[in-house]
Amino acid sequence: MTTTTQTAELETRLVALAAHRFGKPASSLQPSDDVFEKLGIDSMQAMELLTEIETTFGVEIPDYELQGVTTFSGIAALVRRRLG
Amino acid sequence: MLTTEPTTMSSPRDARVYAMLDATRYTSVGAMLRDALVQFKTHTAFTELDRKRVTQRLSYLDVKRAVEQLARRLEDAGIGAGDRVAIVMTNQARWPIAATAAFFRGAVVVPIDYKLTPADREALLAHAKPRVLITEYPLFAPHASGALAAIPLILVSEAPVDARLAHAERWDTLGTDDDALATAAPTFVPRALEDVATIVYSSGTGGQPKGCLLPHRAYLAQYTALTSLFPLGVGDRYFSILPTNHAIDFMCGFLGPLCGGAMVVHQRTLRPEFLLSTMKSERVTHMSVVPLLLAAFERAIREKMEVLPSWQRAAIETLMLVNERLTERRPNRLVSRTLLRPIHEAFGGELRVLFCGGAFVEQERAELFNRLGLPVAIGYGLSEASTVATVNDLRPFRGDSVGRAVSGVQLRIDAPDASGVGEVQLAGPTLMLGYLDDAELTRAAFTDDGWLRTGDLGHLDASHHLHLVGRSKNMIVTRGGKNVYPEDLEGAFSALPCEELAVFAEGYLWQTRGELIGERLIVVARLKSGATDAERARFVDALQLCNQRLADYKRVHALLLSETAFPRTASMKIKRAELANELRLADAQSDVRVLGTSSESLR
Numbered sequence: 001m002t003t004t005t006q007t008a009e010l011e012t013r014l015v016a017l018a019a020h021r022f023g024k025p026a027s028s029l030q031p032s033d034d035v036f037e038k039l040g041i042d043s044m045q046a047m048e049l050l051t052e053i054e055t056t057f058g059v060e061i062p063d064y065e066l067q068g069v070t071t072f073s074g075i076a077a078l079v080r081r082r083l084g
Numbered sequence: 085m086l087t088t089e090p091t092t093m094s095s096p097r098d099a100r101v102y103a104m105l106d107a108t109r110y111t112s113v114g115a116m117l118r119d120a121l122v123q124f125k126t127h128t129a130f131t132e133l134d135r136k137r138v139t140q141r142l143s144y145l146d147v148k149r150a151v152e153q154l155a156r157r158l159e160d161a162g163i164g165a166g167d168r169v170a171i172v173m174t175n176q177a178r179w180p181i182a183a184t185a186a187f188f189r190g191a192v193v194v195p196i197d198y199k200l201t202p203a204d205r206e207a208l209l210a211h212a213k214p215r216v217l218i219t220e221y222p223l224f225a226p227h228a229s230g231a232l233a234a235i236p237l238i239l240v241s242e243a244p245v246d247a248r249l250a251h252a253e254r255w256d257t258l259g260t261d262d263d264a265l266a267t268a269a270p271t272f273v274p275r276a277l278e279d280v281a282t283i284v285y286s287s288g289t290g291g292q293p294k295g296c297l298l299p300h301r302a303y304l305a306q307y308t309a310l311t312s313l314f315p316l317g318v319g320d321r322y323f324s325i326l327p328t329n330h331a332i333d334f335m336c337g338f339l340g341p342l343c344g345g346a347m348v349v350h351q352r353t354l355r356p357e358f359l360l361s362t363m364k365s366e367r368v369t370h371m372s373v374v375p376l377l378l379a380a381f382e383r384a385i386r387e388k389m390e391v392l393p394s395w396q397r398a399a400i401e402t403l404m405l406v407n408e409r410l411t412e413r414r415p416n417r418l419v420s421r422t423l424l425r426p427i428h429e430a431f432g433g434e435l436r437v438l439f440c441g442g443a444f445v446e447q448e449r450a451e452l453f454n455r456l457g458l459p460v461a462i463g464y465g466l467s468e469a470s471t472v473a474t475v476n477d478l479r480p481f482r483g484d485s486v487g488r489a490v491s492g493v494q495l496r497i498d499a500p501d502a503s504g505v506g507e508v509q510l511a512g513p514t515l516m517l518g519y520l521d522d523a524e525l526t527r528a529a530f531t532d533d534g535w536l537r538t539g540d541l542g543h544l545d546a547s548h549h550l551h552l553v554g555r556s557k558n559m560i561v562t563r564g565g566k567n568v569y570p571e572d573l574e575g576a577f578s579a580l581p582c583e584e585l586a587v588f589a590e591g592y593l594w595q596t597r598g599e600l601i602g603e604r605l606i607v608v609a610r611l612k613s614g615a616t617d618a619e620r621a622r623f624v625d626a627l628q629l630c631n632q633r634l635a636d637y638k639r640v641h642a643l644l645l646s647e648t649a650f651p652r653t654a655s656m657k658i659k660r661a662e663l664a665n666e667l668r669l670a671d672a673q674s675d676v677r678v679l680g681t682s683s684e685s686l687r
Contacts, residue, residue, distance in 0.1 A: 036636050043564065043636075044380035047355045060135075063353050064174075064222060067199075068635070 010083075011076045017056060018049055018072065031073045050075070059083065102317035104344035107304040112275035114187030116304070116343050121148035121184075124345035127318055130177035131366060133351045135358045138365075142177055144345075147184075153259045154185035154239075155270035161237045163216055165190035165273050168283065170214035170235075171329070172196045172205060172223050175350045178241055178255070179328045180338040182218040187281070190273030191216075194283045194295075195329035202226045208285055209235065211293040212520070218255070221247060277301040283520055284331060286467035286567065295520035302470040305513040306335060307343060309490040313477050314437060314461070316370060318345035321434070323363060323371040325354060326565070332372050332441055335471040346370075356380040363432035372439040374565040375601075378449055378460065381431070385456070388430055400424065404455040411457060414479040420457020427456050437461050441472065441565075446601060450483040462486055464550065468529060468536055469493070470514045474550045485549035495550065496535065497543060504543040505597065507556050509535040541597070552600055558592045558660055560603035562637045570605055571660070573638050577607065580626050581619070584650050585609040586658050587640060593664050594673055604641035606676065608667065611645065620645070628679055642678045 011031035019026035022039045029038055035046055047063075053075065054060055059082040069075060105123065110116040125145040132140040142150075163169065169186035171193065173179045183193045194212045196205055206227065209217065217235045221243040229250060232238060238252035275281070281300045285293055316322065316336075324337030341348050349366045351358065356377065362368070373381075389397055403423045410419050417436055421428045428435070438453065441463040450460040463475035464486035473495065476487035489495040493512045500506035515536050518526035530536055539557025542550050560568050570587035577585050590596070590604045611623055624643065631639050644667070651659040651666070667673075 034632060037632075042376055042379065044356060044376050045383075048357070048380070048383075051355055051357055063355070070636075 007076060007080055010080055011072055013056075014053060014072050014076050014079070017053060021049060021052060029072070031076065032071055034070050035072060035075070036070060053079065057083065102311075102315045102344065104311055104315065104317050107307040107343070110304060111277045112187070112190075112279070112300045113281050113303050113339065114184070114190065114272070114275060116307075117184045117187060117339070118272060120144070120343045120345070121151065124318065127345050128347045129342065130180075131321075131347060131349045132177060133349070133362055133366075135351075135353055135355075136361065140177070147177070147181060150178075150181045151184045151188060152270055154182065154255075155188040156268060157239070157258055158185060158189045158191065158216065158237075159270045161216070163189050163191055163237075165275065166280070167191045167216070168194050168212055168214040169216040169218065170194040170196055170209055170212060172198050172217065172219040173241075173328070174198055174220065174223070174352075175324050175328050175333070175337070176220075176352075177348075177350060178218075178220070180342065180348070182239075183338065184342075185270075186216075187275075188270060188272055190275050190279075192280050192283060195334060196285070197329050198223055198327060202228075202231075206231050208293055208295075212283055212285075212295060224249075224252065275300055277304070278517075280517065282334075284334075284467045292522075292525070292572075293520075294522070294525060296467045296516040297518055297520055298467075298470050298516050302514045302516070303335070303339060305492040306471050306490075307339060309492045309514075310335065310340065310472060310475075311344065312491065313475065314370070314439075316340050316344045316346045320344070320346040320369045321349060321366055322346055323349045323351075323359070323366070323368040325351070325359065325377070326372050326374065330565075331465065331467050331471045332439070336370070336372050336439060356384060360384060360430065360432075363435065364429070366432070367434040368432050369434050369436050370439070371435070372441065375440065375445050375449070375563045376565075378438070378440060378445065378453070379563075382449055382452065384430060385427060388426065392426075400427070407457050408455050411454075412480055415457070415459045415481070417457065424457055428458070431458060437478070439463060439475075441465060441475075445483075447483040447599075451481075454481045454483065464540075464552065466538060468516045468538075469510050470516070473508075473510055473514075473538075476549075482549060485545070485551050487550065488548050489550070495544075498531070498535075498537075500543065505541055505553055506543070508538045508540045508542045508550065508552070510538060511535045553597045554595065554600070555589065555592055558589050558664075560589045560591070560605065561600065563602070564637065566637055568605070568637060571658075573605070573634075573640075576634055576638060577627070577630055580609070580630060581623055582609045582611050584658075586650065586660065586663060588660070588664060590641065593667065595668065605639070606642050606644055607640045608644045608646055608663070610647065610649065613647075624677075624679075631679060640679065642676045644672055644676050646672070 015029045016026045019029055057079050059079055061078050065078055105116055105120055121144050127144055128141055129144045129147045130142040169191045171182050186193050194214055196208050216237045218239045220241045224240045239255045240249055240252045241255040243254050278299050280297045281303055282298045283295045284298055285295050322337055322341045324333055326333040328337055337348055351362050407420050407423045435458055438460045440460050445462050453460045459478050459481055461476050461478055463472045465472040472490055473493050474487040474489050476482050493510055493514055496509050497506040498509050539555055540552055541554040541556055542552040544550055558570055570589055573587050586608045588606050590606050593606055651662040653659055
């Protein structure tokens with residue numbers, strides 16, 4: 001599998017996970033969407049989401065890496081880097 | 085002055101005996117801290133954790149050694165009375181250690197917000213012109229080479245072995261080569277009450293830096309006032325999660341606990357679930373929060389309630405009512421803890437009070453926590469008046485007000501209207517001396533008779549509790565506790581296709597009165613005359629796009645297109661008050677268009 005398809009798959013899984021957690025239809029979310037804006041959540045809820053993502057993918061992302069990351073693709077890139 | 089006889093104060097709530105230092109005996113923060121490190125030497129001063137694990141515990145004696153070693157390095161570098169020492173660090177024991185070492189040498193501490201971008205930090209450092217910068221590697225690394233060249237001494241902690249540090253030094257290797265640093269005690273430099281202790285920046289995102297010069301007397305007066313309301317001493321465990329550069333944590337997570345012998349807990353994450361597990365493992369007794377975190381805690385409680393069987397939920401609802409009755413006049417931790425054990429255990433079971441300031445708390449949420457026996461002490465303050473101007477003393481709990489003026493703070497409502505609302509003005513020993521290198525701003529900040537203009541509008545009720553209802557200054561506070569000055573954000577929109585543009589706080593522009601929760605920003609723009617519909621649409625699209633790319637707290641909520649040229653001063657600055665007045669008179673509020681589904685300002 002190529003890196004591009006792996007990344008796309010990861011993004012889809014992240015979107016699905018977020019949609020489920022905050023009760024939105026997954027079809028309404030795009031990887032390039034702003035997480036805060038689209039889900040209507042605050043930064044603490046975003047951190048809670050991130051912890052769920054970490055548990056699901058078995059990775060650990062320090063808080064300071066999240067500064068300036070606002071989209072699902074951005075989070076996917078952080079997870080991707082750790083999965084190797 | 086240097087005797088260490090403790091002030092004994094007993095709290096009627098739990099009959100604990102406190103042996104905090106008496107701030108009225110000292111003329112400087114450094115002198116008080118120096119005594120504290122000796123007086124409490126056997127107690128734990130700091131506990132540090134990563135996500136789950138304790139990584140370090142430091143006794144007051146360990147802290148004394150670290151402080152002396154660093155103070156000795158500062159002394160060797162010629163740092164003494166009045167020299168500025170900037171600190172850019174996340175919450176960790178080295179923050180207060182660095183500040184204490186600087187105070188030992190009579191230096192002025194300049195706390196810089198570590199959450200700012202490197203460029204914004206550099207702008208503040210250029211303004212403050214410190215002789216020393218103390219920082220940590222993840223914050224030091226993003227600065228471009230040469231950006232910090234003007235600072236003679238830079239100490240970096242936690243730098244990897246192969247890190248390139250240019251002229252900076254490693255903190256971690258201080259005194260390890262058995263030189264004089266390891267043995268000789270530093271010379272303590274005394275300071276007077278009126279000498280400057282800190283320079284605290286009350287804004288930092290672009291725009292004009294406002295560095296409040298706060299004297300030693302301000303901190304000593306605040307220490308006395310706050311500890312008389314909320315004693316903090318040996319056996320107390322304060323969880324420091326607000327940035328230590330922020331006035332609240334500087335007092336409640338550094339000076340307050342250290343001068344009383346309490347322990348401060350630092351954790352390398354802000355994720356609510358890890359914070360909750362630490363509150364439990366470290367049996368946290370006090371902490372300060374912003375409304376956002378209070379909201380996260382409420383979700384945690386509700387999740388816990390939801391999994392309980394319905395009879396148990398009903399029982400808790402009843403117990404909350406009972407608790408409310410029994411603690412009507414003042415909090416009683418033992419009663420609350422016994423009645424509502426499962427809830428209290430989620431917060432570690434030892435929590436006495438949550439301080440919430442810096443931003444405004446939803447009344448219902450504060451009331452819920454109080455019913456659960458986890459009282460939220462809501463306060464109000466601003467950097468210009470050191471830490472806290474008013475606070476609720478919890479006797480009884482009030483969720484509708486930001487409390488009464490603390491001792492040492494005089495408060496008046498200037499030129500009240502028919503409903504008693506006017507500008508809140510402050511006087512007393514906690515006020516700043518002025519803004520660094522800015523006589524014009526300083527003049528504007530004070531009235532002719534020396535009272536500080538807060539720019540906040542409010543009224544006092546019959547029991548002298550302050551109610552804030554609006555602002556007479558163009559500014560908002562986000563739910564994350566961040567001060568945002570709209571004019572500082574205009575640079576982000578400078579590339580848009582329009583003739584001129586200004587950003588306003590919605591409440592300032594329309595002079596609205598009400599709760600200061602969810603404050604929003606409005607862009608006022610003028611396009612070239614005779615702009616076509618297509619050009620207007622292009623402008624709105626460009627604005628939306630630009631807005632999306634901004635950090636959420638900088639995003640504007642709505643747009644107002646203006647036809648007339650903005651009033652300007654001779655030096656071409658926008659006359660904001662006049663422009664706002666023109667727009668109000670023109671009844672422009674109905675022409676405002678909301679942009680997309682703009683999220684609230686959050687951080």
